[in-house]
Amino acid sequence: MINEPTYGPNWKHVRIALLGASAALFIPGLVLAQATTAPASSSQTTASASKSTSGDRWLHVRVINTDNKGETVRVNVPLELAEKVLPAVNHDRLHHGKVTIDHAHMDDVDLHAILDAVHSSKDGEYVTVQGTENDVRVAKENNHLIIHVVQKGSSKKCQVEIKVPMKVVDALFSAGKDELDLVAALHALSGQGDTELVSVKDSENTVKVWLDSKNVSD
Amino acid sequence: MMLLAKAALGLGGTLVLAGAYTFHEGVIRIDVDEYRGSGSHVHLWVPAAVVPMAMHFVPQKHFRRASEHAREFIPLVHAILKELKRYPETDFVEVKDDRQHVQVRTHQGKLQIDVDSPDENVHLLIPLSTLNDVGDQLETNAPGA
Numbered sequence: 001m002i003n004e005p006t007y008g009p010n011w012k013h014v015r016i017a018l019l020g021a022s023a024a025l026f027i028p029g030l031v032l033a034q035a036t037t038a039p040a041s042s043s044q045t046t047a048s049a050s051k052s053t054s055g056d057r058w059l060h061v062r063v064i065n066t067d068n069k070g071e072t073v074r075v076n077v078p079l080e081l082a083e084k085v086l087p088a089v090n091h092d093r094l095h096h097g098k099v100t101i102d103h104a105h106m107d108d109v110d111l112h113a114i115l116d117a118v119h120s121s122k123d124g125e126y127v128t129v130q131g132t133e134n135d136v137r138v139a140k141e142n143n144h145l146i147i148h149v150v151q152k153g154s155s156k157k158c159q160v161e162i163k164v165p166m167k168v169v170d171a172l173f174s175a176g177k178d179e180l181d182l183v184a185a186l187h188a189l190s191g192q193g194d195t196e197l198v199s200v201k202d203s204e205n206t207v208k209v210w211l212d213s214k215n216v217s218d
Numbered sequence: 219m220m221l222l223a224k225a226a227l228g229l230g231g232t233l234v235l236a237g238a239y240t241f242h243e244g245v246i247r248i249d250v251d252e253y254r255g256s257g258s259h260v261h262l263w264v265p266a267a268v269v270p271m272a273m274h275f276v277p278q279k280h281f282r283r284a285s286e287h288a289r290e291f292i293p294l295v296h297a298i299l300k301e302l303k304r305y306p307e308t309d310f311v312e313v314k315d316d317r318q319h320v321q322v323r324t325h326q327g328k329l330q331i332d333v334d335s336p337d338e339n340v341h342l343l344i345p346l347s348t349l350n351d352v353g354d355q356l357e358t359n360a361p362g363a
Contacts, residue, residue, distance in 0.1 A: 071315040076308065081301040088297040090290075215308050 056080060057190045058215055064206045076215060079190040086183050097183030098175050115173055118145065119166065145169055151202075158202040165192050240265040244328060247343040253336065266348040273355050281359040288356055296353045302329065303346050 057079045065071040087097040118126070118140060127138035133153035139146045143166045151158040171188035175181035189211060198209035243266035250260040273281075285292070302324055311322040318335035329349060333340040 065315075069315045069317070071313070073314075074309070074312040076310055078301075078305060078308075081298075081305065084301050085294065085297045088294040215305070 056213065056215070057192075058212060059186075059189070060208075060210050060212070062206075062208045065204055066206070067204050078215070079186050079211075083183055083186045083190070086186070094182075097181065099180045099182060101178050101180060111173060112177065115169065119170070140166070143167070156202055158200070161196075161199040163195065163197060165189070165195070168192070240267050243267045243347055244345040245343070246345065246348060247341065249339070249341040251339045253338060257338070266345045269348050270351045270355075273352070278359065281355065285356045285359045292353065292357050296357060299346060299350050299353050303327075303350070306346075 059077045059079055059082065061073070061075040061077075063071070063073040083097075086094075090096070093100045121140065123140050123142065125137060125139040127136060129136040133151065135148070135150040135152065137146070137148040139148075145162075145164045145166060147160070147162040149158075149160040151160075165188070168185050168188045171184035172180050172182070174184050192211060194210075194212040196208065196210040198207065200207040246262070246264045246266050246269065248260060248262040248264075250258060252258050288295075306324050306327045309321065309323045311320070313320040318333070320334075321330070321332045323330050324346065325343075327347070328343050328345050331340065331342040
């Protein structure tokens with residue numbers, strides 16, 4: 001009678017061990033392969049991106065060009081990120097989150113005096129220009145500075161609407177006479193509710209800049 | 219045979235640990251396809267954990283030179299990377315027209331840059347932690363650091 005070799009079960013152990021090792025080695029690879037699959041579809045993007053960090057305020061820019069190329073630009077920036085990153089940019093006139101205003105353009109205009117005047121004034125229309133080429137309206141409504149420009153003349157009609165909270169305007173001019181404090185303005189903006197800041201429409205382009213709590217554009 | 223089994227088990231275990239460590243930070247993926255006459259085609263998958271290790275073998279003079287070139291941008295890059303970690307699932311920029319699609323986003327803690335155009339396709343996927351490590355190394359080796 002031939003006895004079964006005693007090393008049989010040991011080989012089984014070796015095989016199991018090797019199988020286990022290879023499986024464990026490749027599983028992280030498989031998981032990572034799934035994680036690193038090529039660009040996600042827009043639906044996946046939206047689904048994953050909708051999970052926004054609570055309390056974050058987002059600045060969105062959307063540009064839609066309706067010419068035959070159909071270009072669309074979407075930018076979503078968390079205000080906090082912009083606040084932290086801007087001071088690190090030191091280029092040209094932007095230093096430590098502040099932009100230096102050109103003296104040549106400011107000599108005849110005292111922006112701070114104008115700002116003070118607007119601040120102390122009641123809501124109302126400050127400037128209304130109705131011309132053949134353009135209509136311009138500058139007003140203060142519910143603590144917002146509102147600028148509307150409608151370009152009527154020629155073939156290119158254009159409509160610009162800017163609505164900026166007064167707190168943001170104050171913060172922007174808080175640095176000094178020749179500087180605009182962008183970081184302070186962003187900080188002030190983060191305390192505002194959902195609002196549309198800029199809207200530009202002409203025959204070919206639509207530009208929209210707005211603020212909300214979502215990390216995706218609509 | 220028992221000895222062989224133990225050795226195999228040890229080897230297997232080591233492989234598992236090495237594999238787990240190598241892939242724990244994810245994979246850096248670089249795909250570049252240029253559709254020109256002599257356009258390049260680069261397809262690179264590298265375990266992210268290898269990068270900080272490999273950086274230790276880069277001669278200091280090369281690092282110093284790289285740091286000097288990037289000196290102006292290091293604080294900016296560092297600030298961006300530090301903040302990006304807070305936004306692991308975000309579409310930051312998307313540009314689309316009838317010919318091209320460019321997207322910059324973070325996805326599962328990785329920076330993802332995709333460019334699809336008739337001239338070239340570029341897809342980068344880099345774990346934010348790896349970018350941070352590289353930024354730290356450059357900052358450490360920057361002149362005056």
